[in-house]
Amino acid sequence: MKIKISDYIVDFLQKNGVNTLFTLTGGFSMHLNDSFGKHGNYNIYYQHHEQACAYSATGFTKTNSKPCVVCTTAGVAASNAISPCLVAYQDSLPILFISGQSKSIELTRTLEKENPRMKLRHYAGQDCDIISMVKPITKYAYEITNIHEIPSVLENAIKHMINGRPGPVWISIPIDIQGYFMEEEKIPVIEKDVINQVPNYEDLNQINELLLESKRPIIVAGNGIKMGLCNKKFQIFLEKYKIPVVVSFHGTDLIESDNVLYVGKVGLLGDRAGNFALQNSDLIISLGCRMSQGIVGYNMNTFAREAKIIYIDNDQNEIEKTNINYTFKTNMDLNIFFDNYNYDVNACKDWINKCNHWKNKWQFELPENINDEKGINPYFALKTFFRVAPKNKIIICASGSIITNVWHMVNVKEGDKFIISSQGDMGFELTASIGAQIAEPEKMIIPIFGEGSLQLNIQELQTIVHHKFPIKILLFNNNSYGANVITQSLYFKNKYGSDNESDLSFPNSEKIANAYGINYICARKNEDLEQVFEQFLKTKDAIICEVFSCVQQRVPKLSAVKNDDGTFTSRPFEDMEPFLSREEFEKEMIVKIV
Structure with missing residues (x-):
């Protein structure tokens, strides 16, 4: 009995427990789109950008440690997913990336095999040598050019993805091969390797x-x-x-x-x-x-x-x-x-x-001055927030100056999870929260990020609305790329492209929330915080809570001493700025002071 290859692929994945898909459909993945869609036992989430699909997958896997699939069409659609693939590689996440491809006979790789002197940049369709691009950031990457390779490639991909140190794998499948038929084979169930390591x-x-x-x-x-x-x-x-x-x-x-x-x-x-x-x-x-x-x-x-x-x-x-x-x-x-x-x-x-x-x-050390006419101090706001926030929640944070504020002030309670990205990538938090909500729907999902990060993957607010995900977005607005403002102010005479004064602006978040039909609340003063946060946390549907904040350097922070030759020498980890009095510092130290 024959089976369509795209159907076989979906059956293979489903039988091996990989049954959650994040995707944006496209022409060069059309057979895969159809096979996933009609399967019946697949959890599918359609989104508005391939990067967002893949970031949602990272949020899903970071939350429940289960593998999942990202499917894109060819060319730039596939390359859009590369950044999240990098995160999956560095953060050891078992994610299978499947990208469509131009016809196998029209690939530049195929033509170059026939004529080695030929070095084409592009020949047909959305041909893109995605495998060469992603090999350094995957455990296994392969482009299928022969239908007989299908079972072994899928088996290898699953084995690499789940065994040893987990990580992403990538399969590129040309459009013609997706639609071919093959003799149906018994699908093997790939078990995770048993750890046979003898205790040393x-x-x-x-x-x-x-x-x-x-x-x-x-x-x-x-x-x-x-x-x-x-x-x-x-x-x-x-x-x-x-x-x-x-x-x-x-x-x-x-x-x-x-x-x-x-x-x-x-x-x-x-x-x-x-x-x-x-x-x-x-x-x-x-x-x-x-x-x-x-x-x-x-x-x-x-x-x-x-x-x-x-x-x-x-x-x-x-x-x-x-x-x-x-x-x-x-x-x-x-x-x-x-x-x-x-x-x-x-x-x-x-x-x-x-x-x-x-x-x-x-613990929960605050800056000396928490009153700033430019906005609410984020450390003070976060200390208040984590005090009133319930247990059994998932906090998602990754980018900008706010990540260090959040990490210092987070108060981990029973059942809490804290999800970050190794790359500190803007656009991660909103999309990863979608995956986290899918992975653990009973938990309260709270992504925390700045108005700058919101602009990257802002379109996924519609995915949240469409699925009625009750995600609670805590948005800190300092009207800038705060981390860049801090860095440029410390090391250079001028700022460029980091705030209003340096030719950069941001839209009105309340109008954005209204456009998407999402609840909105905000805090502009310290005394507003507790009441606003309590209302924010009680809201059953999706909501944006905007905190109008100032740009705040990290407190405490490691420091460096400038030498006579203009170089800097880092102070030891224990000697953080603002510095303790030398009397207090010496009293607290156990090891020899340097």
């Missing part, structure tokens, strides 16, 4: 010895814990061993803010409490955190200078990094670690108390 007890014993010697251990918790689906095992580990925790951006929601073991956020954009604890520790245990430059900074001579460092990661490529002088590192799946680390380690009560002292002293 020598490594576990060495980790235990270092932990037994430590008086001031700290865990750096990162995205790998979520990637490995071992959040609960991590919680059990903490409950048993009572080790204080600091988090990376992606690890923010791994522990509630009021947990006695939670200290703060670390790295270049971290807070004072988190960086103080990290810098004064004598042992760092990195669990699922890549220990990237964002975590360790630019000056390795002052980073955790009296601490031994244990690095556990299931990606051998990350293990090979030489940016840090690790005391011990092991290529181990975190599930193996949590399942087999079973030793007697006494909790360091004095150290826990010290970490809580720093946390209570500096």
Whole structure:
């Protein structure tokens, strides 16, 4: 019995549990569009831009860790999805990208095989060598030119997508091949590889010895814990061993803010409490955190200078990094670690108390002046918002100056999730919130971003309206690209293309909300905030809450000292601006001051 290839592809994906699709239909994907649409067991969401489709897919997968599909037509439609594919690659998201293509006999690659001297830029239709473009940012990328390749290519794509460190895969399918018929084959069910890694007890014993010697251990918790689906095992580990925790951006929601073991956020954009604890520790245990430059900074001579460092990661490529002088590192799946680390380690009560002292002293640190005639201070607004916001919500934030404000002030409560993008990309938050709403419809979805980010993928407000998604958009309007204003003001004499004074303007958000038929509310003064936020959170339908804010530099922030030769030397992580008095700083420090 014969089956249409596009039908076989959809059946294959559905049988393998990949049954949610984000798409914008088009001519060179028409057979795929038809097969997906008529299948009956597919959850399909049609959107208004290919980038938006793919960002929605990232939000979906970041929320529930399940794979999904993005389908585009050919050419620029496919290339529109490249930016989210980059995010999926760097953030380890199992997303299958399928793009349509011109006829297989009309591809420049086909013609060049027949005549190697021919180097055509373009021949027919929307031909685009998308595979060459996306190979560096996918785990597997392949263009099908033979119908007999279909089963093996799909099988390889699924295997690469879900096994090891997850990530995106991309298949390009010419329009003629989509419509061909093939002999129907039994569809294999691709199971995720069973982790056959034998526990390395020598490594576990060495980790235990270092932990037994430590008086001031700290865990750096990162995205790998979520990637490995071992959040609960991590919680059990903490409950048993009572080790204080600091988090990376992606690890923010791994522990509630009021947990006695939670200290703060670390790295270049971290807070004072988190960086103080990290810098004064004598042992760092990195669990699922890549220990990237964002975590360790630019000056390795002052980073955790009296601490031994244990690095556990299931990606051998990350293990090979030489940016840090690790005391011990092991290529181990975190599930193996949590399942087999079973030793007697006494909790360091004095150290826990010290970490809580720093946390209570500096958590949710506000700027000295929260009254600005140019607008509401975003730190003050966010502290108020997270105080009144309920539990069991999903916060989505990625770009602009507001992301650092949000990260410092977020108060993680029971059931909360915190979703970001490694690229800090404008246009991410609104679209990722759509995917998050689909993945967990029972949770309150709150994307937080600036009026600049709204302009990128603004068309997806209609997708929210169309599906009646009750997404609550918290919009900070400082009438500028705030991050650019801050950077240009710090390093240059003039500003360019960052605000009204430098030839850039933004539309009226209330009129935009009205045009789309979305509820709107705003706050212009500090005293309005609590009442406005309560009304915002109680609204059942989609709503935009606009906070008219000032441009606010990061507080606290890492600083650098200008040298005589004009260069800058970064201060250690613990010495953040605004600086503590030297008397207080010396009193709080445990390790030697530099």
